[in-house]
Amino acid sequence: MKSRTFPGNFRSLEPISDFVIQKAQQLGFSPQEIYAIQTAVDEACSNIIDHAYEGENKGDIQIKVIELDNGLKVTLHDFGKPFDPGDIDEPDLISPLEMRKERGLGIFFIRQLMDKVIFKFTPSNGNELTLIKYKRD
Amino acid sequence: MKFNITTHPLCYLIEIEGRIDSYTAPKIEPVLNDLFNKEPMNIVIDLEKTIYLSSSGILLFVKAQERCINIGKGKIIFCSVPKFIYYSFSLSGFDKLFTFCKNHTIAMQSL
Numbered sequence: 676m677k678s679r680t681f682p683g684n685f686r687s688l689e690p691i692s693d694f695v696i697q698k699a700q701q702l703g704f705s706p707q708e709i710y711a712i713q714t715a716v717d718e719a720c721s722n723i724i725d726h727a728y729e730g731e732n733k734g735d736i737q738i739k740v741i742e743l744d745n746g747l748k749v750t751l752h753d754f755g756k757p758f759d760p761g762d763i764d765e766p767d768l769i770s771p772l773e774m775r776k777e778r779g780l781g782i783f784f785i786r787q788l789m790d791k792v793i794f795k796f797t798p799s800n801g802n803e804l805t806l807i808k809y810k811r812d
Numbered sequence: 813m814k815f816n817i818t819t820h821p822l823c824y825l826i827e828i829e830g831r832i833d834s835y836t837a838p839k840i841e842p843v844l845n846d847l848f849n850k851e852p853m854n855i856v857i858d859l860e861k862t863i864y865l866s867s868s869g870i871l872l873f874v875k876a877q878e879r880c881i882n883i884g885k886g887k888i889i890f891c892s893v894p895k896f897i898y899y900s901f902s903l904s905g906f907d908k909l910f911t912f913c914k915n916h917t918i919a920m921q922s923l
Contacts (some may be wrong), residue, residue, distance in 0.1 A: 678905035692864065710864075710896040712833075717866055721834040766904070780867035780904055787903055 677776065678739045683724050684731035691720055691738060695749060698740040702747055704810055711788035712808050713746065718781035719751050719760070719804055727755025727802055746790070747811035754801035759794045760785065815840065817847070821852035822923040823889075825916055829861035832869035840869075844876045853886025856919045864899055876885035877909055887911070891919040 679694055681687040695716045701708045720736055728734050735751040766779035767808035785792055813836035814829045824847050832840065834873070847855055859865070873888060880886040891913040893901075900905040913919035 685833070688833045689831055707896060707899075710899075713864065714866070714900065717833055717864070721866065721868065724834070755857050780871060784867055784900070784903065 676739055676741045678737065679739045680735045681720075682732060683728050683734050683736050683755075685721070687725060688717055688720060692717055694738065695740060698742075699747055699808075702742055702810070704747070704808070708808060708810065712749070712806075714750070715785045715806050715808075716749055718784050719806065722758065722760060722781055723751065723753045723755060723802070723804075727753050727758040729756070737760070743807070743809075748806060749806045749808075751804045751806070752801060757796040758802055759796065759803065760792065761794060768781065768811045813839065815843070817843070820856075820920060822852050823856050823920060824850075824852075825856045825858060825917075825920070827858040827861065831864040831866075832862060832872075833864060834868045837866070837872045838867045841872055844872070848876065848879060848886065853880065854889070854923050855886070856889050856891060856913075856916050858892050858916050858919075859890060859894065859897055860915075862894065862897060865897045867900075867904070868890040868906060870900060870906055872908055874909065889913060889919045889922065891916045 677698055681691050692713050696709055696713055699712050704712065723736055724731055734754050739750040741748040760782045763779050763782045766783050789806045790809050793805040795803045813831055816827045818825045878886050880888065889911045890914050893912055911922065913922060
C-alpha cells in the first residue's frame with residue numbers, strides 16, 4: 676500500500692495524478708485504464724475541494740493506493756463536511772445546451788470509469804471515498 | 813499547462829500543452845473570452861500536446877461554444893485530439909457539440 680497526503684487545493688491535482696499513475700503503471704494497467712483511473716481520482720479530488728471543503732486550503736486529502744488481486748483500490752480521505760457523490764444527480768446529457776445544468780459531470784465520469792465507487796462518512800473519521808478498478812486488458 | 817496563440821486569416825489557433833484541470837482551466841477562460849471579443853471569432857484548439865482534460869475543462873469549452881451559439885457567430889473547432897481525451901468528450905455526449913479535425917491545417921480549411 677502507498678499512502679500520501681496532499682494539501683486540499685487545485686494545485687495538488689497534478690502531483691496527485693502523478694502519484695496514482697505511477698502505481699497504476701507498476702500494476703500493469705493499460706494506458707486507457709490508467710487514463711480512466713487518473714480521471715476518476717482527479718474529479719473526486721476536485722469535488723472534495725469544491726464540495727467537502729467548500730474551497731481551497733481548508734484541509735488535506737489523504738490518498739491510499741492499494742493493490743488488489745486483479746486491480747487497484749484508491750481511497751480518498753478528507754475531513755470536510757459530509758459529501759456523498761451518490762447524492763449528486765446524473766448530468767443532463769440530452770437536453771439542449773442552454774437548458775442543461777453544469778453540475779454532475781465529474782461524478783458521472785467517476786461512475787462510468789470505475790468498477791466500484793463506495794462512500795462512507797463517520798463524524799470522527801470524515802469522508803472516505805473508495806474507487807476500485809479491475810484490470811481487463 | 814502552457815498555451816500558444818497564433819493569428820490566422822479566419823481564426824485564432826490555440827495550442828494547449830499539459831493538463832487542463834480545475835487548476836488550469838480557469839487560466840484559459842479569460843483567454844477565450846478575450847479572443848471572442850475580437851474578429852475573427854473562430855477558434856481552433858489544438859490538443860495534440862494536451863495530456864489530460866477534466867470535466868471542468870470540457871465545461872469551459874462548452875460554455876464558450878454556448879456563447880457562439882447564443883450570438884449566432886463564431887465557432888470552436890478541436891484538432892489533433894488524443895484518443896483518451898476524445899473519449900471524455902464522447903462519454904459526456906459533448907462530442908456532438910463540436911467539430912473535430914485531424915490537424916489544424918484541415919481545421920482551418922473547414923472554416
